[in-house]
Amino acid sequence: MSGSALSHVPRANGFANGRVSFWFRQTGRPGPRPALPGSADYDVCIVGGGYTGLWTAYYLKKARPGLRIAVLEKEFAGFGASGRNGGWLSAELAGSRRRFAATHGRGAVLALQEEMRASIGEVAAVVDKEGLDTEVVRGGIFSVAVGDAQRDRLHAKVAGLREWGFTEQDLRLLSPEERAGRIAVRNASAATWSPHGARIHPARLALELARAVESLGVDLFEGTAVTELRPRTGGAPACARTDRGTVRAEYVIRATEGFTASLRGARRMLLPMNSSMIVTEPLPAAVWEEIGWQERELFSDNAHTYVYGQRTADDRIAIGGRGVPYLFGSRWDPDGGTHPKTVLALWRVLTRYFPAARHAGVVHTWSGILGVPRDWCSSAGVDHRTGLGWAGGYVGHGVTATNLAGRTLRDLVLRESTELTRLPWVDHSARNWEPEPLRWIGAQGVYALYREADRRENAGLARTSALGRLGDLVSARE
Structure with missing residues (x-):
């Protein structure tokens, strides 16, 4: 993979991009099963x-x-x-x-x-x-806010869930000492933890x-x-x-x-929305002593273009987010490659949150699509x-x-x-997405709004950007 954007991202030997995820790189691609032999x-x-x-x-x-x-x-x-x-x-x-x-x-x-x-x-x-040969590690979910705007959204989320009857046992705000003791995120302004989450491979x-x-x-x-x-x-x-x-x-x-x-x-x-991930080489014990993450919690932030991640079983950081969110005509990249600018964006978030990991090489990048009604x-x-x-x-x-x-x-x-x-999702139906080019214009526009909203908030805007609220309105996302 080439691209000037990647010149700032350290890459470990054996770097790979696309076709299969890092997870299948670890397990090996399974041998082919037979195709349907006929009607x-x-x-x-x-x-x-x-x-x-x-x-x-x-x-x-x-x-x-x-x-x-x-x-x-x-x-x-x-x-x-x-x-x-x-x-x-x-x-x-x-x-x-x-x-x-x-x-x-x-x-x-x-x-x-x-x-x-x-x-x-x-x-x-x-x-x-x-007897499935896999693990389920129930470390819960750690959601962090960085900056005033993210903090206010996180507090609003907690307040909203309280109105739905969620208690401290479901989701609780952490004290500064508790959040630093779980996962030390640089410039964190607030964090929550929920027990309702587990890491899988x-x-x-x-x-x-x-x-x-x-x-x-x-x-x-x-x-x-x-x-x-x-x-x-x-x-x-x-x-x-x-x-x-x-x-x-x-x-x-x-x-x-x-x-x-x-x-x-x-x-x-369903709109095929793209999401991308990068994973580092294993981090040494000294780095983990600085970051923490000892309980293997799932990790996310509260940006508009939010990221999600995990500490893997072999002590890497795997982190993901939206890159190029949608391709015209509901297409997708069959090879699952990740654009260099997306790799750089994820790397910048990772090292901004965890400066101790700045020297770790990236070993694999990949993308996949999820269905959005x-x-x-x-x-x-x-x-x-x-x-x-x-x-x-x-x-x-x-x-x-x-x-x-x-x-x-x-x-x-x-x-x-x-x-x-x-359950209320049974037989639920939604209207179709708009025809092209409206579908492409809308998806690109929404994520442009989100990216600019995050840029302004990261630059010091102390409240949620109006552009982020506009993105939510256009996308009908709640």
């Missing part, structure tokens, strides 16, 4: 071999071992966001409390929040029960889930590109059309998240009339939400009325 019939066909598809297959097969289930994946299991994310198993709600409450009431929103919390423990329980979880569902008897086909989902019509079952044949099934589940735009007729359904609210559902189901639109909170989606889709497919099927 076939199943009880359930799941399109997408990421967390949503794998969890759905797992829970359905556990509930009904006799079900014939196929998972269709264009690349390999975990190739997309499931193997590229920041490793955040958190209870952050994948949607707007206000919007869900408007349709289902306050109690339903609190039930959804509680299920997100419970899903953290559910993932850990499955890891233990199935994204690729290991994807690899182990794929192994587990195959051991249960699920057929997992890779190298199989799905082009169209068709509903049940005229007595014919629902189907997924692929480049290898057609799979007919009683139920066809869309679990394609950021890649949904590749399906016929779905280009404007127009109202920023995730959804899951099954239409028993058409035989089509779906889950997605997790807006960056999918590591946990996918587990909840898998269990919810299980109950919906099996026509069981449960607490999960009554």
Whole structure:
């Protein structure tokens, strides 16, 4: 990778960019599974071999071992966001409390929040029960504010959650001594900690889930590109059309998240938003003595173009954020490369927050896409009339939400009325995104506003920039 912007970023030997994430660089890319051999019939066909598809297959097969289930994946299991994310198993709600409450009431929103919390423990329980070769480290979430504007937003967030009934046991402001004792962030003005978060290794979880569902008897086909989902019509079952044949099934589940735009007729359904990450070489003990981070908390800031990160099991810092957020026409970079300016921006944030890490080399950079609905609210559902189901639109909170989606889709497919099927995200729908070029102009404009708002606040603006508030208004993000 070249680019003058990278001349200021120290790179370690073995530097790599794109195609697979650092997580898969650690585990090794899995050997290819066979493609769909031709047209076939199943009880359930799941399109997408990421967390949503794998969890759905797992829970359905556990509930009904006799079900014939196929998972269709264009690349390999975990190739997309499931193997590229920041490793955040958190209870952050994948949607707007206000919007869900408007349709289902306050109690339903609190039930959804509680299920997100419970899903953290559910993932850990499955890891233990199935003997999955991965770890779930429950260090909680440390969210820091740097500067007056970020501090005020963080305090407002805490106050807003108190109005929803969240207590000190859910989220609490840390004293200056407590925040420095957890993670020493330069020029921190405030911080919160929540116990509802755990660090995972994204690729290991994807690899182990794929192994587990195959051991249960699920057929997992890779190298199989799905082009169209068709509903049940005229007595014919629902189907997924692929480049290898057609799979007919009683139920066809869309679990394609950021890649949904590749399906016929779905280009404007979810906006494929790009997120990028960098990871350092392992940091020496002296650096960690200065930074802290001993509890392996998940880490985020409160900028408009916020960053997120983790201290890895082998003592690196992995940090991510928005780079080039969106490509015209809902396209994406199939190689998952990261623009040099994005690498530099992430490096500057990392070293501004953690000056002790300024000499560490960057070993890997990568990007991935997540699916964003127009109202920023995730959804899951099954239409028993058409035989089509779906889950997605997790807006960056999918590591946990996918587990909840898998269990919810299980109950919906099996026509069981449960607490999960009554959650407010079930059958939730949002309008499509605007046609081009409005979609591209809007996405680029919003993040230009956010970047400029952060620049002004970092330069000393003591209140939230009006440009940041305008960005929230245009994007409909809450």
